[in-house]
Amino acid sequence: MAIVETRNIKKYFGEVRAVDGVDLVSEEGEFLVLLGPSGCGKTTLLRIIAGLEQPTEGEVLIGGQVVNGLPPRARQIAMVFQSYALYPHMSVYDNIAFPLKAQGVAKESRREKVHWAAALLKIDQLLDRKPRQLSGGERQRVALSRALVREPALFLLDEPLSNLDAQLRATARDELQQFQASIGTTTLYVTHDQVEAMGMGHRIAVMDRGKVRQLATPREIYDEPADTFVATFLGSPPMNLLVRDDYLVGFRPEHLLPQGQTKGDGATASFSFQVGRVEYLGADRLLYGVFDGAFEDTKIVSRLPSTVTDPIQPGESYQFTVRQKDLKFFDRGPGLRMEPRDFSP
Ligand SMILES: Nc1ncnc2c1ncn2[C@@H]1O[C@H](COP(=O)(O)OP(=O)(O)O)[C@@H](O)[C@H]1O
Ligand SMILES: [Mg+2]
Structure with missing residues (x-):
């Protein structure tokens, strides 16, 4: 477990200010949601924290250490993207074991970890299947198991539920939240969906055009919005003005x-x-x-x-x-x- 912190993170792509000065500090074991409209810089910020992108300016700290100079694999993070990118020709077992194999973990201890993660996400009966033989929700759990076996200090999840249909999303939301609570790993969760954010987040950082407009509990965000952007982005229909x-x-x-x-x-x-x-x-x-x-x-x-x-x-x-x-x-x-x-x- 670890606290994640960003200090004045900026990322400019030419004229585009994708991230424009973000200061965030998570709490230990927190489920922190980054919520904002498409294009507001959520993915870019997550990729910078993961080390997949270098910031134009600013620092990323994980567990109190500045990690700017560290490559992704040295950051003790696991990231799950919107497209889970499972290996289609590999079994579920091999998909989950893959990052451990790449790290050179011994076969027996690999086996233990795969079974542990699969049991936590209730997919132990699916280990012999190929990804195409799974439902969307099951694939998503395989991707999470694969992220979990590395026992990361920090989970970075980028719209992991957006490929699921509406009904499945509701159950997946519930499962994901319970799972996070049970392992207690600090999680940064990106979404553009206010229902997900309100229902899952301990706190929500509402982003707009590269900036965090407000960071607070779901209740505070809804009842005491810091500005008109937050007031009208949250709530359906939005606040009257x-x-x-x-x-x-x-x-x-x-x-x-x-x-x-x-x-x-x-x-x-x-x-x-x-x-x-x-x-x-x-x-x-x-x-x-x-x-x-x-x-x-x-x-x-x-x-x-x-x-x-x-x-x-x-x-x-x-x-x-x-x-x-x-x-x-x-x-x-x-x-x-x-x-x-x-x-x-
Ligand atoms: N590699 C890139 N090159 C140029 N512009 C980019 C690149 N990645 C993202 N952007 C731009 O940065 C802004 C933020 O993108 P992104 O972080 O993907 O937003 P979100 O995840 O919130 O939808 C967008 O305007 C996007 O077009
Ligand atoms: Mg995105």
């Missing part, structure tokens, strides 16, 4: 409720919500519309749980409220979070 003078005010769709449905005491902000479209999703309804008056150019979404049974008709206006404490304020320049203030529509 209204422009007022020199600032923005945001609130989550589930916090915009029919008057009388807002729970708890304290002040509320009240809006006349003109509903344009209603999407019935089973567990809840999404209402799309606009506020009458000053903000009518801004599209607004409300999420009503099915326990809220108020009849809502498209084309009608209703009084909706948001608790003052659920309003988040951002400046209009870089969109950074500001102190709360009194707001009335």
Whole structure:
């Protein structure tokens, strides 16, 4: 186990600032997720930590040691990519044993390790098969076993579930998280999928254009976003944002409720919500519309749980409220979070 740290990592490809000054410190045994849209620099950062790419600037530390000068194999890391790249002509057993063989580990101790890793990932009954005889989920577990036998100090996983279908992803997510908790190896997990990030991460680093916008627990990221990028990247549908003078005010769709449905005491902000479209999703309804008056150019979404049974008709206006404490304020320049203030529509 080890802590991984990056200090002001930059990677420029000509004009492209793929990674633009990233400072990160993991905790021991942490499952740390790098979340961000495609092209924001996640893979590049992971490859730099792995030693597959040299940074333009900055330092990588693993277990407190600067590893910039070390080749990948000396860094005690194991990396699993989106495409697992199993050797098609080799059995599962030989695929898992491959890195040990390359290291010159003796046959008997190779055998022990392969069985240990295969048992942990529950694929011991598949060791004689070839990759083409496996499901996507099983292949993914073979790739993880192959990474595991080297007993790395650090796991680097780059969108390892993205080739699986939706249902399998949910189980694979669960298995992967349990597996990581049981071995306790510090893990950096890259994804563009907020559901994966929220569900799996101890903490999430939200990245945008080569920079980390916020590093915090899933709950903090969702409830207390550091800026408008984080506020709108997380959440589906994203946070509503209204422009007022020199600032923005945001609130989550589930916090915009029919008057009388807002729970708890304290002040509320009240809006006349003109509903344009209603999407019935089973567990809840999404209402799309606009506020009458000053903000009518801004599209607004409300999420009503099915326990809220108020009849809502498209084309009608209703009084909706948001608790003052659920309003988040951002400046209009870089969109950074500001102190709360009194707001009335
Ligand atoms: N070898 C490379 N040469 C030039 N540009 C690259 C190279 N690798 C990545 N990039 C660019 O760097 C940016 C970040 O890429 P990447 O790290 O793959 O993002 P992500 O994994 O978040 O989708 C992208 O704009 C990408 O096109
Ligand atoms: Mg990538």
